[in-house]
Amino acid sequence: MMMELNLHGEAVAIASLADLRQALARAQSLAQCELWLTMTVDAEQGPALCMLKNGASAWLMYLSGQDAASCHSLGDEEEEGECSYWLANGQVDVYPAAWCVELALCHRAMAAFFTTGGARPAAVEWQPD
Structure with missing residues (x-):
């Protein structure tokens, strides 16, 4: 299976877990x-997993593709405040800190997404958008 990883606007083909880890x-x-x-067959229509990272803060967004349903990670619901993220297009977005999860969990979720062919990673608690 082949996927595409787009890192801040730079696309890389992912053919193995080793490629993904790199x-x-x-x-x-x-x-x-x-x-x-994303799936390389049809990145616009297939499932996608996004990670936004700022230092030790990160959160995930999952897009199913078929029905455009999306959800985001849910970390500590008691966490107050916000975290800003710099997007590839230069825009800065701000999201609740309660959506943040550990980077190690984000990486495991990316690996699970790859190995399952685009299924929503079960190890993450998700909240519908």
């Missing part, structure tokens, strides 16, 4: 990034 290591080295993992 790309995630690169993302880990960046202070902030926008990362998308």
